[in-house]
Amino acid sequence: MKNILFNAYWVTEEADGTFKNQIIQRNTDELPQNGVLIKVAYSSLNYKDALSASGNKGVTRRYPHTPGIDAAGTVVESNSTNFNPDDEVIVTGYDLGMSTMGGFGEYINVPAEWVVSLPTGLSLKESMILGTAGFTAALSMHHLIRSGQKPEDGTLLVTGATGGVGSLSVAIASKLGFNVTASTGKSDKKEYLERLGAKSIVERDVVDDKSGKMLLRPQWAGAIDTVGGNTLATVLKSLKTHGNLACCGNVASPLLSTSVFPFILNGVNLLGVNSATTPMNVRKELWAKLSGDWKPNFSSIEIDMVGLNQLQNKIEKILQGGITGRVVVEHKCS
Numbered sequence: 517m518k519n520i521l522f523n524a525y526w527v528t529e530e531a532d533g534t535f536k537n538q539i540i541q542r543n544t545d546e547l548p549q550n551g552v553l554i555k556v557a558y559s560s561l562n563y564k565d566a567l568s569a570s571g572n573k574g575v576t577r578r579y580p581h582t583p584g585i586d587a588a589g590t591v592v593e594s595n596s597t598n599f600n601p602d603d604e605v606i607v608t609g610y611d612l613g614m615s616t617m618g619g620f621g622e623y624i625n626v627p628a629e630w631v632v633s634l635p636t637g638l639s640l641k642e643s644m645i646l647g648t649a650g651f652t653a654a655l656s657m658h659h660l661i662r663s664g665q666k667p668e669d670g671t672l673l674v675t676g677a678t679g680g681v682g683s684l685s686v687a688i689a690s691k692l693g694f695n696v697t698a699s700t701g702k703s704d705k706k707e708y709l710e711r712l713g714a715k716s717i718v719e720r721d722v723v724d725d726k727s728g729k730m731l732l733r734p735q736w737a738g739a740i741d742t743v744g745g746n747t748l749a750t751v752l753k754s755l756k757t758h759g760n761l762a763c764c765g766n767v768a769s770p771l772l773s774t775s776v777f778p779f780i781l782n783g784v785n786l787l788g789v790n791s792a793t794t795p796m797n798v799r800k801e802l803w804a805k806l807s808g809d810w811k812p813n814f815s816s817i818e819i820d821m822v823g824l825n826q827l828q829n830k831i832e833k834i835l836q837g838g839i840t841g842r843v844v845v846e847h848k849c850s
């Protein structure tokens with residue numbers, strides 16, 4: 517068993533119920549010995565990480581803790597014949613960064629069942645530009661396509677479009693030939709969304725209907741919703757007949773108040789998306805697509821490369837809905 521000192525972002529629960537964070541030095545022998553020790557080259561910041569870093573017990577049950585639901589790096593030790601030292605690998609989801617020490621540490625130790633070999637065609641850094649956000653965008657597309665969604669059906673709406681999942685959804689759907697409308701609260705990000713491939717852009721208010729009507733003018737053939745709450749309800753009411761909606765986020769609200777009419781009159785499909793529990797066969801299939809036909813043009817995505825000591829600032833920003841694109845954490849350990 518290796519004994520290596522490493523740096524980690526460390527969240528503690530104080531006696532007064534508040535949460536503090538700092539960068540500390542740890543030893544790999546303090547990590548739970550789950551089977552595969554990985555030296556993390558890159559992680560990324562997702563909304564869920566910010567919840568974990570700020571003491572959300574729905575995400576992280578026990579503190580002290582190191583968040584980071586994403587990690588990409590090289591295997592150091594492995595108890596599985598599927599992985600050997602120096603193999604380049606990705607870990608996203610499962611319990612990583614929730615109650616298992618995550619990618620905001622320079623080393624993680626995880627079960628072999630969580631580990632995916634880095635697909636040919638993606639670098640470690642690119643895999644974390646995608647991270648859970650890109651994987652969730654791909655999983656949303658996977659569900660939509662499996663439900664019959666086709667570009668010729670009409671416009672595909674993406675809400676929360678400048679965020680991580682939103683940006684990657686716009687980029688991937690556009691690459692697959694869908695006519696994408698992006699909804700955003702950031703009026704200054706029109707050019708960015710067009711660069712990602714959006715054909716039109718609407719203000720966030722357009723998909724936040726307050727009329728109380730049970731159904732609205734059918735506008736969208738399909739949608740990927742990262743926002744939840746009244747936005748999700750509005751999009752459901754505005755889907756065309758037999759439209760599909762991939763529901764993957766709740767930045768505005770986890771609540772959904774709706775009637776049965778979108779379902780029984782318009783025959784729409786509400787599709788649940790859970791990236792963390794995606795079975796390994798689908799994971800491998802989607803990572804292969806993300807390194808091939810579905811690989812977005814990385815130069816069009818806003819990417820903020822940060823070290824561990826710059827992370828807190830980004831965590832506060834993502835909680836305020838202020839991030840555009842992706843924040844990638846680069847570990848510079850030797």
Ligand SMILES: NC(=O)c1ccc[n+]([C@@H]2O[C@H](COP(=O)([O-])OP(=O)(O)OC[C@H]3O[C@@H](n4cnc5c(N)ncnc54)[C@H](OP(=O)(O)O)[C@@H]3O)[C@@H](O)[C@H]2O)c1
Pocket residue numbers: 561562563564648649652675676677678679680681682699700701702720742743747763764765766767768789790791792834835836837838839840841
């Ligand atoms: N189901 C899954 O497996 C899965 C996986 C990953 C993430 N998620 C969820 O997906 C959501 C997005 O995650 P993310 O990492 O992409 O976060 P993010 O980068 O912060 O993106 C969220 C975006 O939503 C918009 N937004 C923020 N607050 C809003 C509000 N109050 N009302 C309306 N829009 C708002 C903003 O975009 P605009 O300014 O462009 O509107 C923001 O950039 C989160 O709820 C996250 O938990 C789910």
